[in-house]
Amino acid sequence: MGKHRLAWYNSIYPWLLLLPTLIGLIVFRILPIAGSFYLSFTDWDFLRAPQFIGMDNFREAFSNPSFLQVVANTLLFSALYVTGIMIIGLFLAVLVNSKVPGVSFFRAAFYLPVVTSAVAVGIIWRWILSPNYGILNNFLQIIGINPPFWLGDKSIALFTVSFIQVWKMSGYYMIMFLAGLQDIPISVKEAALVDGANSRQLFFRITLPMLSPTTFFVLTIAIIDSFKNFELIYTMTRGGPQNATNTLVYDVYLNAFVHYRMGYSSAVSFILLLGVGLITYLNFKMKKRWVNSEY
Amino acid sequence: MKKCLIFMLLCIFAFITIFPFLWMLLNSFSSESHIFRLPPAFWPDLLGTPNMWDNYRTIFKEFNFDRYSFNSLFIATLCGIGQIFTCSLSGFVFAQMKFRGKNLIFSTLLITLMIPPQVTIIPEYFIVTRLNWLDTYLPLIIPSFLVGSFGTFMFKEYYETIPSSLVDAAIIDGAKPFTMYYRVFIPQSGPQMVTLFIITFMNNWNDLLRPILYLSDERKQTVTMALTQFQSQYTAKWNLLLAGGVLSVLPLLIIFIFLQRFIIQSSVSSGIKG
Numbered sequence: 001m002g003k004h005r006l007a008w009y010n011s012i013y014p015w016l017l018l019l020p021t022l023i024g025l026i027v028f029r030i031l032p033i034a035g036s037f038y039l040s041f042t043d044w045d046f047l048r049a050p051q052f053i054g055m056d057n058f059r060e061a062f063s064n065p066s067f068l069q070v071v072a073n074t075l076l077f078s079a080l081y082v083t084g085i086m087i088i089g090l091f092l093a094v095l096v097n098s099k100v101p102g103v104s105f106f107r108a109a110f111y112l113p114v115v116t117s118a119v120a121v122g123i124i125w126r127w128i129l130s131p132n133y134g135i136l137n138n139f140l141q142i143i144g145i146n147p148p149f150w151l152g153d154k155s156i157a158l159f160t161v162s163f164i165q166v167w168k169m170s171g172y173y174m175i176m177f178l179a180g181l182q183d184i185p186i187s188v189k190e191a192a193l194v195d196g197a198n199s200r201q202l203f204f205r206i207t208l209p210m211l212s213p214t215t216f217f218v219l220t221i222a223i224i225d226s227f228k229n230f231e232l233i234y235t236m237t238r239g240g241p242q243n244a245t246n247t248l249v250y251d252v253y254l255n256a257f258v259h260y261r262m263g264y265s266s267a268v269s270f271i272l273l274l275g276v277g278l279i280t281y282l283n284f285k286m287k288k289r290w291v292n293s294e295y
Numbered sequence: 296m297k298k299c300l301i302f303m304l305l306c307i308f309a310f311i312t313i314f315p316f317l318w319m320l321l322n323s324f325s326s327e328s329h330i331f332r333l334p335p336a337f338w339p340d341l342l343g344t345p346n347m348w349d350n351y352r353t354i355f356k357e358f359n360f361d362r363y364s365f366n367s368l369f370i371a372t373l374c375g376i377g378q379i380f381t382c383s384l385s386g387f388v389f390a391q392m393k394f395r396g397k398n399l400i401f402s403t404l405l406i407t408l409m410i411p412p413q414v415t416i417i418p419e420y421f422i423v424t425r426l427n428w429l430d431t432y433l434p435l436i437i438p439s440f441l442v443g444s445f446g447t448f449m450f451k452e453y454y455e456t457i458p459s460s461l462v463d464a465a466i467i468d469g470a471k472p473f474t475m476y477y478r479v480f481i482p483q484s485g486p487q488m489v490t491l492f493i494i495t496f497m498n499n500w501n502d503l504l505r506p507i508l509y510l511s512d513e514r515k516q517t518v519t520m521a522l523t524q525f526q527s528q529y530t531a532k533w534n535l536l537l538a539g540g541v542l543s544v545l546p547l548l549i550i551f552i553f554l555q556r557f558i559i560q561s562s563v564s565s566g567i568k569g
Binding site for chain 1: 297298301302304305308309311312313315316318319322330331333334335381384385387388392393394397400403404407409410411412413414415416417418419420421422438440441442447466470471472473475476497500501503504508519522523526533536537539540543544547548550551552555558559
């Protein structure tokens with residue numbers, strides 16, 4: 001951009017043109033965040049005025065075993081999701097980065113679940129995983145495996161739901177990794193091949209380190225994304241069986257709009273916000289350690 | 296040899312990805328008794344018979360999915376238009392103008408993108424009730440006309456690459472800010488507009504939380520919301536539910552098939568270079 005431009009706009013113009021954005025930002029984002037912070041210290045059923053009760057909501061949350069389970073569920077879901085999505089996303093990206101016939105078909109196919117709503121995905125998989133009539137369990141019985149209740153057994157339901165979220169979102173991460181892979185100069189790979197590197201060395205010694213800025217970016221996105229599982233939980237399990245798949249985002253909805261405990265629910269939502277913020281912050285802190293910044 | 300292995304792996308993953316969709320499609324042509332047959336029949340009984348569209352006819356006629364599809368289409372289209380308008384304008388301002396607090400506002404815009412909607416939904420619900428917007432489409436549409444983080448980011452990135460000679464020429468011609476935006480920047484942003492429209496359309500077509508909170512009139516429901524309601528009311532009507540599922544996926548599938556380069560480009564441009 002030119003630095004010594006004629007003054008082509010009056011200083012009021014940026015604000016004038018930004019007016020919609022500013023109103024939207026304040027009314028639908030900043031005020032609600034501040035409001036949620038305030039409400040987290042209140043008891044509020046939405047009908048009467050909020051009562052200020054200090055830290056009681058937070059105290060209640062952390063002394064409630066079922067809330068602690070919700071936190072544990074959320075963290076386990078995130079860990080499974082982020083691990084799954086990073087490995088499968090990268091694996092698919094490497095596969096579709098090679099020159100085989102029909103590769104653009106495969107890229108599109110893997111991206112298909114990304115554009116599908118979580119509600120439709122939830123319905124499809126509930127039907128496939130249905131204990132009696134589902135195709136998966138019937139198939140497993142034919143090959144002699146005694147199938148579990150994928151969504152009904154509280155020890156595995158959370159794993160099932162995380163798997164389905166990974167299934168849905170892998171294509172998105174594949175595309176991001178693919179862009180990173182294609183940014184690596186071919187000359188570097190050729191030089192390594194001339195030096196006698198085999199393909200495993202090429203991947204672990206050249207590709208992976210040079211991909212680290214992309215990996216960092218993808219990891220950041222994946223972590224933030226891993227908390228956004230409301231639609232899938234709502235469609236597939238509604239937090240059940242026995243709280244086993246209840247996560248923070250679903251717990252906020254449940255307490256606020258089913259039990260009408262707006263204050264307590266705001267406290268839960270603020271715990272969620274702090275969690276997302278903290279993990280993102282730690283991720284940036286550790287960036288130096290493993291991201292190859294010379295590239 | 297190696298290519299063979301890669302191709303086989305691709306086929307396995309493609310099967311895992313596509314089979315669930317195919318299974319939904321096939322079963323949406325089953326009658327209610329056939330769909331619960333054991334072991335599950337691969338081929339649906341209605342497919343190819345004169346009654347093959349029965350499930351679809353039922354969900355359209357008896358369960359108002361024609362109305363819901365129209366509602367979803369209406370909301371998602373308006374949201375897409377709103378985002379094009381507001382994001383191109385704010386992207387233009389952030390890319391081309393200098394003013395105090397610019398970085399602060401821009402960072403706030405991006406940071407609020409990462410916050411899960413559940414964090415802001417309770418006060419937002421309160422604001423919506425106070426504005427008397429409950430049971431209208433306004434809370435689903437109006438925010439899209441005001442603010443968009445991803446779109447603003449995308450337009451800003453793109454508008455920073457517009458050659459400054461072009462901007463300078465317009466300045467010399469005496470272009471005022473709005474003319475500049477309208478005559479110089481807007482005509483160059485076709486692909487960005489298409490991308491943003493598609494992304495917004497998809498997000499709003501698929502949205503669940505806000506419709507279930509803000510819409511209670513049965514006639515006003517969106518497809519996505521109606522599916523979840525249908526699912527909890529008629530637990531045994533899987534043939535109809537799956538037909539509804541197909542219906543909710545179909546518009547996005549069509550958009551995806553024809554415009555996939557815009558969609559895929561957006562998931563790359565959402566930040567690799569930022």
